[in-house]
Amino acid sequence: MSELNRFIHARHWMKSNENFLTTWHAHVGYKLDLFHHFAENTSVSQVADHCSIDLPLLNRWVEVGLEVGHLKKSVRGKIKAKKKMVKYASAQSSESVGILLREMMELHIPALLEYPELMKSGERITYLEDKFAEVVAETSTLLEKAAVGPVLKWIKKEQPNSIVDMGCGYGGYLKNIHDRFPDIQLQGVEINKQVCEKAEAALGGAVPVYNGDMVEFIESFNNKVDLVMAHNLLYYFPKEEREGLYTKISRILNKGGSVTFITPVMGAKYGQTFTTAFNTFMTVHDNLYPLPTLDEIKRDSKKAKLKVKEVTPLIKEGGWYLVTLRKTK
Numbered sequence: 577m578s579e580l581n582r583f584i585h586a587r588h589w590m591k592s593n594e595n596f597l598t599t600w601h602a603h604v605g606y607k608l609d610l611f612h613h614f615a616e617n618t619s620v621s622q623v624a625d626h627c628s629i630d631l632p633l634l635n636r637w638v639e640v641g642l643e644v645g646h647l648k649k650s651v652r653g654k655i656k657a658k659k660k661m662v663k664y665a666s667a668q669s670s671e672s673v674g675i676l677l678r679e680m681m682e683l684h685i686p687a688l689l690e691y692p693e694l695m696k697s698g699e700r701i702t703y704l705e706d707k708f709a710e711v712v713a714e715t716s717t718l719l720e721k722a723a724v725g726p727v728l729k730w731i732k733k734e735q736p737n738s739i740v741d742m743g744c745g746y747g748g749y750l751k752n753i754h755d756r757f758p759d760i761q762l763q764g765v766e767i768n769k770q771v772c773e774k775a776e777a778a779l780g781g782a783v784p785v786y787n788g789d790m791v792e793f794i795e796s797f798n799n800k801v802d803l804v805m806a807h808n809l810l811y812y813f814p815k816e817e818r819e820g821l822y823t824k825i826s827r828i829l830n831k832g833g834s835v836t837f838i839t840p841v842m843g844a845k846y847g848q849t850f851t852t853a854f855n856t857f858m859t860v861h862d863n864l865y866p867l868p869t870l871d872e873i874k875r876d877s878k879k880a881k882l883k884v885k886e887v888t889p890l891i892k893e894g895g896w897y898l899v900t901l902r903k904t905k
């Protein structure tokens with residue numbers, strides 16, 4: 577009986593891990609833009625030649641693709657990618673979500689695989705900011721699609737005259753705000769040079785973007801604004817520094833001004849599977865830090881004279897929330 581149970585469990589694990597093969601296949605296809613090259617019926621050797629890639633390995637990738645349903649084979653033996661793969665997993669498609677696969681396969685999974693050694697040694701790895709800044713800024717633009725509506729709604733309600741976007745990434749929020757409310761004075765802040773340059777290009781000169789650390793920016797800022805946005809950013813700051821961070825943000829806010837945080841919230845109602853995984857990823861690094869709970873945000877921001885006003889789920893299964901706060905004094 578115990579042998580049978582063992583067999584059943586082994587089958588169960590094999591079966592439940594099958595999805596990983598689908599993800600791996602899509603990841604490789606995205607990375608080498610293979611779905612694009614197989615957009616029309618094509619022979620495998622033609623693609624191997626055209627892309628200068630190893631034919632036996634490409635053949636294996638094609639076999640997997642036929643199995644997991646990403647590719648089809650014609651009667652003449654030519655291979656064609658399914659339309660949805662060309663659309664959503666080709667780097668050059670405007671609707672591509674492949675960058676999420678890249679972030680998961682190149683950043684999250686390798687970090688999580690270090691877990692046993694790190695648990696034993698108590699050491700941490702370092703998040704390679706230069707290597708992944710553009711990947712992370714790009715995946716954030718996918719979240720932005722869900723978040724921009726609620727952010728614009730908050731802005732419509734608050735009617736700020738001036739906004740600073742801390743860690744603005746590719747500047748998507750600033751662009752949306754500028755298009756909708758052209759009279760609001762906007763400023764971006766972005767630490768990574770390449771990301772900053774892309775933000776400037778995307779904003780076409782309409783919004784200045786400061787290339788540097790947001791804390792340095794705040795310290796040299798002699799002005800006050802009505803709204804500070806800090807989206808997808810809190811985990812760059814250790815928990816014990818967050819109260820100080822909120823105080824700094826509060827210092828450049830006009831009375832009655834507000835803050836928008838976008839972050840996964842630990843212990844919140846929605847999306848805890850993703851949030852716990854994300855938190856685990858943060859904790860294996862010595863330069864990324866655990867996600868906040870709502871109580872922590874409330875407690876730390878209170879000391880900064882900020883009061884949590886609204887907590888809106890953005891992507892329930894992902895655990896992402898928009899948390900708005902208002903300066904009380």
Ligand SMILES: C[S@@+](CC[C@H](N)C(=O)[O-])C[C@H]1O[C@@H](n2cnc3c(N)ncnc32)[C@H](O)[C@@H]1O
Nearest residue numbers: 713716743744745766767768789790807808812
């Ligand atoms: C995950 S991305 C989010 C981008 C954008 N806020 C969004 O939500 O789409 C975080 C961005 O913050 C930038 N960043 C991190 N620490 C920063 C700091 N101390 N000062 C300014 N920018 C920072 C990163 O380079 C990255 O582009």
